[in-house]
Amino acid sequence: KIKGFPKDFLWGASTSAYQVEGAAQEDGKGLSQQDIINQERREKFGHADASVASDHYHKYKEDIALFKEMGFTSYRFSISWARIFPKGTGEVNEAGIQFYRDLIKELKDNDIEPIPTLYHYDLPWALVEKYGGWVSREVVKDFAAFAKYVIYEFKDDIKYWTTINEQSIIVQYWTQKCYIPESDQSNNQLRYQINHHMNLAQAAAVKYIHEVGALAGPALGYSSIYPLSCKPEDMLASLNANDLRNYYYLDIYFKGHYTVAAHNYLEAAGLAPVIEEGDMEYIAAHTSDFFAINYYSSDCAKACPEGAERRWSGYNLSGKKGDMSGFETHPGFYQMCANPELDTTDWDWAIDPVGLEYVYRDLYTRYQIPMMITENGLGAYDELTSDGKIHDEYRIDYWRDHIAATKRAIEAGVEVIGFMPWSAVDLLSTSNGYKKRYGLIYIDRSDDDPKQCERIRKDSFYWYQKVIKSNGEN
Ligand code: BGP
Incomplete structure (x- = not known):
């Protein structure tokens, strides 16, 4: 019988390039669509832009020293495409690639396994200008060349390479994760077309990853979806929601085909992607090796009448509890809703560690692949107290319960190989700037004032250090 975490379990944490690096226009880096999107969000919502972020570009050595102090054996980060190919394609920017050489060397010198992500929302802006970015199939060959x-x-x-971050979230929150010209925003078929282009791009990356003998794992934002009630109609709606929001991606990555019921629903609704001859064979020839799970919460669905109005997911932008801008609704298929059984974070994300255990068990039975957590965390309003510290016991409670769930899954026989929660240091939240914090390490800055970005160890830092030291006995 398996007892506890394996000896070589990977303990670490995660970040992504545009959310931590800053130096958005330094050393030859081209702008990415996130530089543009976040500038617009700054004007609209007052959130920080990506120009300084957590200044990791200049402080990565200090950060890695702190990771080492915590005992990290792995670190997931992303590589900025526009830092290496400022125009998205063509000439390599030597200073850009050197940054990642230095970063990876520093990690390896500290015995920390580098786990890079190829793409975390930050398409080079030049490719948006050139052909509209991900909406165009042209992007596939440019991504393949970069990869x-x-x-x-x-x-x-x-x-371990993680490939494209959170395709399902890109489909749901597309204007935040991709630059979509206003004229295209009413054409919702494009959401799934973009996703199809990403599936082709990610298959190309998997091909190269396998050529060099490494392992490929897509990082998907994953929420288990429960039925609101035990009415058979709600049960079926939750299956529909799982098909369209979860398996529709995983079946592509691990089985090489679109989930049948979800694909047929999209076709009937006029939302299915255009698939060219040979696409599905190419995708099926390059399936992935492990699943990089980004798990924050579970979701809930109920039956939805045929005549309902279609709605897409909305975000709580104000941070006021209960202010959900919208629940996704697909007429005749399902409607997302709040789960009355669960507590939520300040931003209405349900807190559900048992749901993580459910995810591991469900997916291991379905795909028999190893899994690693590449994101898991609690977004909160961290406030420095008068002693100059962050007492984030709420975050410790959250992680303690998710680590315990991971341990139970391992003991039930699931192959979980690593835990890299979100986030290593505080960073620019995709939806709420620096108001919402996730890090083990506090970054002293606000949305309005980047200050010196001083690093401060949170209480969770010291707690996680003990977790790692005891190999998960917290
Ligand atoms: C995931 C993303 C991350 C991250 C996290 C928290 O979807 O991969 O980039 O930001 O969610 O989301 P948010 O920052 O919007 O709270």
Whole structure:
């Protein structure tokens, strides 16, 4: 019988390039669509832009020293495409690739396994200007060229690549994760077309990852979806929601096909992607090896009448509890709703560690693949207290319960190989700027004032240090 975490379990945490690095226009980096999107969000909502972020570009050595102090054995970060190919394609920016060489070397010198993500929402802006970005199929070959370059560059250093971050979230919150011109925003078929282009792009990356003998794992934002009640209609609606929001992606990654019921529903609704000859064979030839799970919460669904109005997911932007801008609704298929059984974070995300255990068990039975957590965390209003510290016991409670759920899944026989929660340091939240914090390490700045971005260890830092030291006995 398996007892506790395996000896070589990977303990660490995660970040993404535009959310931590800053230096958005330094050393030859081209702008990414996130530089543009976050500038617009700054004007609209007052959130920080991506120009300084957590200043990790200049402080990565200090950050890695803190990771080492915590005992990290792994670190998930993303590589900024526009830092390496400022125009998205063509000439390599030597200073850009050097930054990642230095970062990876620093991690390895500290015995921390580098786990890079190829794409975390930050398409080079030049490609948006050139052909509209992900809406165009042209992006697939440019992404493939970028992926091939970095995968070969780091062929001796990287064992685990995570490919494209959170395609399902990109479909749901597309204008926040991709730059979509206003004229295209009413054409919802494009959401699934973008996703299809990403599936082709990610298959190309998997091909190169396998060529160099490394392992590929897509990082998907994953929420288990429960039925609101035990009415059979709600049960069926939750299956529909799981098909369209979860399995529709995982079946592509691990089985190489679109989930039948979800695909047929999209076709009938005029939302299905255009698939060209040979696409599905290519995708099926390059399936992935492990699943990088980004798990924050579970969701809930109920039956939805045929005549209902279609709605897409909305975000709580104000941070006021209960202010959900919208629940996704697909007429005749399902409607998302709040789960009355669960407590929520300040931003209405349900807190559900048992749901994580459910995810591991369900997916291991369905796909028999190893899994690692590449995101899991609690967004909160962290406030420095008069002693100059962050007492984030709420975050410790959250992680303690999710780590315990991971341990139970391992003991039930699921192959979980690592836990890299969100986030290593505080960073620019995709939806709420620096108001909403996730880090083990506090970054002293506000949305309006980047200050010096001083690093301050939170209480969770010291707690996680003990967790790692005891290999998960917290
Ligand atoms: C995931 C993203 C991350 C991250 C996190 C928290 O969807 O991969 O980039 O930001 O969610 O989301 P938010 O920052 O919107 O609270």
